[in-house]
Amino acid sequence: MDKILNLASGDYAVLLVLGASTVALLMRRSKGPLPPGPMALPLLGNLLQMPRSEEWNTYAEWAKKYESSHETTAGDITYLTLFGNPMIILNSLKVVRELMNERSANYSNRPYSVMNELCGLTWILTNADGEAHRVRRSIVQRYFSGLAAVKHRSHQQDEARVLANNLLKSPELIELHLKGHAASSILLGAYGFRVEGAKDRLVQQMDETSEHASRFPGFASFLLEKVPAMRNYPRWMPFSGFRAYGDLVTRIFQAIRADPYERTMKLTAAGKATPSFVSTSLDDLAAETSLSDKEREERVELIKDCACVMYGAGTESSTATMGTFCMMLALHPEILKRAQEELDKATGGERLPTFDDERDLPYIDALFWETLRYNTVTPLGLPHRVVNDDYYEGTLIPAGTTIVGNMWYASLSFTDLILKLVRLIFRDPTVFTNPDQFTPERFLGEKGKQCRDVLTLVWGMGRRACPGRQLAEASLFITMATIASCFDITPKSTNSFPQLEFSSGFVRRPKLFPVNINPRSSKWKEILEREFFPAVYS
Numbered sequence: 001m002d003k004i005l006n007l008a009s010g011d012y013a014v015l016l017v018l019g020a021s022t023v024a025l026l027m028r029r030s031k032g033p034l035p036p037g038p039m040a041l042p043l044l045g046n047l048l049q050m051p052r053s054e055e056w057n058t059y060a061e062w063a064k065k066y067e068s069s070h071e072t073t074a075g076d077i078t079y080l081t082l083f084g085n086p087m088i089i090l091n092s093l094k095v096v097r098e099l100m101n102e103r104s105a106n107y108s109n110r111p112y113s114v115m116n117e118l119c120g121l122t123w124i125l126t127n128a129d130g131e132a133h134r135v136r137r138s139i140v141q142r143y144f145s146g147l148a149a150v151k152h153r154s155h156q157q158d159e160a161r162v163l164a165n166n167l168l169k170s171p172e173l174i175e176l177h178l179k180g181h182a183a184s185s186i187l188l189g190a191y192g193f194r195v196e197g198a199k200d201r202l203v204q205q206m207d208e209t210s211e212h213a214s215r216f217p218g219f220a221s222f223l224l225e226k227v228p229a230m231r232n233y234p235r236w237m238p239f240s241g242f243r244a245y246g247d248l249v250t251r252i253f254q255a256i257r258a259d260p261y262e263r264t265m266k267l268t269a270a271g272k273a274t275p276s277f278v279s280t281s282l283d284d285l286a287a288e289t290s291l292s293d294k295e296r297e298e299r300v301e302l303i304k305d306c307a308c309v310m311y312g313a314g315t316e317s318s319t320a321t322m323g324t325f326c327m328m329l330a331l332h333p334e335i336l337k338r339a340q341e342e343l344d345k346a347t348g349g350e351r352l353p354t355f356d357d358e359r360d361l362p363y364i365d366a367l368f369w370e371t372l373r374y375n376t377v378t379p380l381g382l383p384h385r386v387v388n389d390d391y392y393e394g395t396l397i398p399a400g401t402t403i404v405g406n407m408w409y410a411s412l413s414f415t416d417l418i419l420k421l422v423r424l425i426f427r428d429p430t431v432f433t434n435p436d437q438f439t440p441e442r443f444l445g446e447k448g449k450q451c452r453d454v455l456t457l458v459w460g461m462g463r464r465a466c467p468g469r470q471l472a473e474a475s476l477f478i479t480m481a482t483i484a485s486c487f488d489i490t491p492k493s494t495n496s497f498p499q500l501e502f503s504s505g506f507v508r509r510p511k512l513f514p515v516n517i518n519p520r521s522s523k524w525k526e527i528l529e530r531e532f533f534p535a536v537y538s
């Protein structure tokens with residue numbers, strides 16, 4: 001028979017995959033119509049049409065092109081497939097809100113990932129699902145959200161001043177200073193200690209960790225998701241490098257989970273610990289006398305999990321936001337001038353701003369929102385997974401659907417249906433007039449309310465919405481106000497006017513261009529030096 005059909009074993013594999021994909025597709029179709037989208041090739045699906053960068057432009061074109069092809073969805077959802085796995089792009093605020101917020105219970109799981117299991121990353125809150133996610137999230141929220149977030153304000157204000165002082169001393173090291181600032185602010189909140197900058201061993205260890213995780217062999221991770229049994233592939237067999245890699249990632253993640261916790265324990269023993277998430281959670285635990293030893297141990301492990309994730313989730317995003325802020329001030333002297341006028345009015349031009357000035361600083365607040373919009377730090381987060389079959393205006397969204405926020409992750413997990421949330425929402429000209437311009441004014445007044453309402457999505461959605469939001473908002477606000485108060489920032493280049501470019505990836509990072517950062521006057525240098533020292537070292 002093989003000879004008659006002239007088939008090799010590889011051909012059978014291709015036929016098998018094609019057959020399985022077709023059956024899966026037919027089964028889905030029998031449950032209802034799928035949303036419209038570009039024509040897919042057999043097996044590859046829409047792989048060759050997928051944009052490699054600035055993907056929102058292509059999505060915007062698709063949304064327009066395919067809006068009339070289905071009478072019910074009107075371009076809200078675009079349907080694609082990759083290797084037989086469907087993917088859907090969400091194109092409108094309406095569909096994003098309806099599915100991700102209002103039906104959050106059905107849309108907030110993570111796609112199952114064999115790679116995460118192999119790398120021992122299932123304990124991380126951002127990867128956890130169901131009860132494991134709920135428990136970790138409630139621990140984090142208890143200490144970082146709502147009124148609890150206010151407790152961090154004093155060290156956030158101090159750290160803003162440390163950053164300003166570092167920029168005063170060595171402005172050319174802006175990139176390191178911004179990173180060190182974000183790291184210290186978050187570590188203080190989570191563990192109760194600060195680091196001496198981006199070169200600190202712990203910061204480097206944490207950075208190496210995420211680098212290692214993202215270097216997991218691409219083809220191996222693709223195969224793993226397709227053939228989960230490969231997780232048991234013997235380590236002594238040829239081509240088992242991916243197992244060694246999984247072991248390495250497991251080890252280094254365990255180290256960054258344990259090391260900072262140990263540092264806090266040592267500081268506590270020496271009576272030098274500052275109140276933090278770890279110390280407060282351990283105090284609370286000690287007060288719960290009814291717990292068994294085992295329960296107590298489990299709670300300690302949960303505390304370690306949660307403290308560690310806060311650094312990982314918050315540092316890059318905060319650093320990127322502050323980088324964009326400084327670059328945009330350099331490109332727009334008129335915006336910096338307006339910010340300084342408002343700040344001087346609030347502080348009398350004789351002191352650094354504090355959180356008490358917040359109500360008098362609407363323009364700084366608008367500047368904060370516009371920076372978030374312009375940067376769109378995480379193009380809407382990690383993949384989400386649909387729990388049960390669902391329908392949106394008559395079209396089927398099957399159980400197992402994966403919703404991703406970026407292609408890097410999508411390329412690692414071609415599982416089931418992928419819904420892609422798009423950044424183009426923040427470029428919608430009906431909400432954000434001249435969306436490519438940096439215009440803080442759009443967030444002022446009545447119209448500003450609508451812009452803020454839409455931009456809330458920058459913090460993610462439903463049960464996965466950022467639990468560090470209030471912490472990040474306060475820290476970024478006071479840091480922006482402090483920097484704008486003290487400095488004039490201008491591009492170094494006098495020949496060509498620089499443009500701000502961004503790297504693609506999970507966190508969208510600005511590519512900083514060289515800038516001059518000078519105190520506005522000798523008076524401001526004195527104010528900074530005077531108010532910096534008592535704040536941080538008293």
Ligand code: HEM
Nearest residue numbers: 126310313314317321377381382458459460464466468472
């Ligand atoms: C500019 C700053 C920040 C932005 C724009 C941002 C944005 C986001 C977004 C969009 C998500 C949702 C991801 C998803 O869909 O899965 C998220 C999740 C998360 N964020 Fe933030 N974030 C910021 C800062 C922070 C900070 C400072 C912390 C902690 C100190 C933090 C902790 C977290 C955690 C733990 C999650 C995971 C939530 C979960 O899976 O349940 N974030 N953030």
